[in-house]
Amino acid sequence: MKQATLQLAPPADYDLARDVCSYGYFLLAPNHWDHESRVLWRVFALADGPVLAEIAQPKGAGGKLRVRTSRSLLREGKDELVGQVTRMLRLDESAEMLAAFHRLDPRFKKCGRGRLFRSPTLFEDVIKTVTSCNVQWPGTITMNQRLCEVVGAKVRLGGVTAHAFPSAKQLAKVSAGTLRGRCRVGYRDKRIVELARLFSMPVKRGGIDQAMLQDPATSDDVLFRTLVDLPGIGPYAAANIMQLLGRYGRLPLDTESVRHGRTMLGLKGSSAQVMKKVHAHFAPMGDQAFRSYWFEMWTFYESKHGPAWTWERSTTGRLFTAAHLNK
DNA sequence: GGTAGACCTGGACGC
DNA sequence: GCGTCCAGGTCTACC
Numbered sequence: 001m002k003q004a005t006l007q008l009a010p011p012a013d014y015d016l017a018r019d020v021c022s023y024g025y026f027l028l029a030p031n032h033w034d035h036e037s038r039v040l041w042r043v044f045a046l047a048d049g050p051v052l053a054e055i056a057q058p059k060g061a062g063g064k065l066r067v068r069t070s071r072s073l074l075r076e077g078k079d080e081l082v083g084q085v086t087r088m089l090r091l092d093e094s095a096e097m098l099a100a101f102h103r104l105d106p107r108f109k110k111c112g113r114g115r116l117f118r119s120p121t122l123f124e125d126v127i128k129t130v131t132s133c134n135v136q137w138p139g140t141i142t143m144n145q146r147l148c149e150v151v152g153a154k155v156r157l158g159g160v161t162a163h164a165f166p167s168a169k170q171l172a173k174v175s176a177g178t179l180r181g182r183c184r185v186g187y188r189d190k191r192i193v194e195l196a197r198l199f200s201m202p203v204k205r206g207g208i209d210q211a212m213l214q215d216p217a218t219s220d221d222v223l224f225r226t227l228v229d230l231p232g233i234g235p236y237a238a239a240n241i242m243q244l245l246g247r248y249g250r251l252p253l254d255t256e257s258v259r260h261g262r263t264m265l266g267l268k269g270s271s272a273q274v275m276k277k278v279h280a281h282f283a284p285m286g287d288q289a290f291r292s293y294w295f296e297m298w299t300f301y302e303s304k305h306g307p308a309w310t311w312e313r314s315t316t317g318r319l320f321t322a323a324h325l326n327k
Numbered sequence: 328g329g330t331a332g333a334c335c336t337g338g339a340c341g342c
Numbered sequence: 343g344c345g346t347c348c349a350g351g352t353c354t355a356c357c
Contacts, residue, residue: 134351139336186335191352234352255350 002072006082008065013095016040016057016065019115020089021308022298024137025128026117027317028144030152030165035310043155043164044120046073046080050153050164053081055089065089070157084120093246101248104285105292113295118244122210123199124165125244130188130195130232132240138318139184146183147171171196191232198230213245220247239290248290253278256321260297 017038020026026033030042041054052070057063067085086092098114108114119125131143144165151166151174166174174196176189185192201207212218213226220242227238239252251257253275261267261274265281268274282289301320302308311317 130352132351134334134349135336136338136349138338139350142337180335184336187333187352188335232352236351 004069004071004073004078006067006069006078007061008067008082008085008091010057010063010065010089010091011093011095012063013098013112014057014063014065014089014091014115015112016055016089017307017309018112020117021311022113022115023117023294024132024140025119025125026308027311027313028128028141029148030144030163032313033309033311035312038309043153043162044081044084045153045164045167046077046084048074048077050155051077051081052155052157052162053085055085070155088118088120090115090118090246101288101291104288105295108291108295113298114291116243116291116294119165121165122214122245123168123196126195126199126230126233126241127165127171127192129237129240129244130192131185133188133232133234133237135186137321141313141318143183143185143188147179147185150174150178150182166196168196168199172200188232194231216246220249223247224250243290243294247287249287251279251282251290251293256297257293260300264296264300 020033020040025031026040032041033039034041037056039054039056041052043050043052051073054068056066056068058066065085067081069081073081093115098112101114102109119128127147128140128144131147132140135143147166148163151170152163153167153170155162155164171179171192174193176193179185179189179192198206198208199210203209208230213223223242223245224238227233227241228235233241236252236254239250242250243252255271257278258271258274261278261281265278267277267281269277278293282293285292298308305311305316305320308320311320
C-alpha cells in the first residue's frame with residue numbers, strides 16, 4: 001500500500017522528545033513512544049478509516065516534524081490528520097505563549113518545558129481522564145489498552161495489528177457489560193457509555209457542545225460547571241480536562257498532589273488541609289498555576305527515573321508515580 | 328454544605 | 343495458592 005509522508009513546521013522551540021514525554025498520556029494506548037528511535041506512533045481514527053502514523057523529528061530537517069502514514073490519504077484525510085497531530089502535540093502553542101509561563105515561573109525557561117501532551121480528540125482526553133480516576137496508574141494503562149483492543153478500529157500491517165482509540169460512536173454502541181468484563185473498567189462502565197452517547201449526539205438533541213468547550217471565549221467557571229455536570233466527571237476530572245483544553249488556572253489535585261505537597265513542599269496537616277495549602281502555594285501563578293505545579297512534579301519524577309523520554313510503558317512507565325516510590 | 332459509605336480492580340501482604 | 347486489605351475519585355444518601 002502506498003504510504004504518505006507529511007512535513008509539519010512546529011514552533012521554533014519545539015522538541016518532540018521533550019514535549020511528547022511531558023504528561024502521562026504518552027504512555028497510554030494507542031500511543032507508543034519508541035525511546036530508542038525517539039519516534040511516536042499510533043493509529044489515528046480518520047473519517048475514511050483508521051491509519052497508522054509515525055511522527056519523528058529527524059536531525060538536519062530544521063526542526064520539522066515528519067509524519068509517515070501506513071496508507072495514502074486524500075486531501076481531506078491529510079487535513080484531518082494534521083489537525084489531530086496539531087492538537088495532540090499542542091503545535092498551536094507558540095514560543096511566545098510559553099514565554100508567558102516562563103516569565104511567571106523561570107525555573108522551566110532553560111529546559112523549555114511548557115507544552116503538555118494530550119490526545120488527538122477531546123473525547124479521548126475525557127475518557128482517559130475517567131480511566132485515571134480512583135485507580136492506580138497501572139490500572140489506567142490496562143483500561144486504555146483494552147478499550148483500544150476490544151473496541152478500537154484495527155490496522156493490520158506486516159502481520160502486526162494495531163488499534164485506534166475507540167470513537168464516541170463506537171463506544172456508545174458497546175454494552176456496559178462488555179466494558180466491565182473485557183476492558184476491566186469496573187463501575188466506570190455505564191458512565192463511559194453515557195459520555196460516549198453525549199459526545200456522539202447532536203448538540204440540539206442534548207449532546208455535548210464541543211465547540212463551546214473548546215472556545216477560548218467560554219469562561220473558566222462556565223467550562224468547569226459544564227464539565228462537572230457530565231457523568232463520571234467530578235472536581236478533579238473537570239480540572240484535569242480543563243488543563244487538557246489549555247486552561248491552566250485550576251489544579252486537579254489528587255492523592256499524588258498530597259504526597260507531593262508533603263514530601264517536596266514540606267506541607268503539614270490532613271489530606272484536605274494539604275490540598276488547600278497546595279492550592280494556595282500555586283495561586284500566585286494565576287492562569288499558569290497548573291503548568292507550574294505539573295512540571296515541578298514531573299521534574300521530581302524525572303529526578304528519580306531519568307528523563308521521561310527514556311521511560312518504557314511496561315517498566316518505568318508503570319511505576320514512575322510517587323505512590324510507587326513510597327513503596 | 329459537609330460527611331460517610333459504596334462502587335470496582337489490581338497489587339501487596341500474610342498465611 | 344488463597345483470602346484479605348488497601349488505594350483511588352465520583353456519586354448518592356443522609357444529616
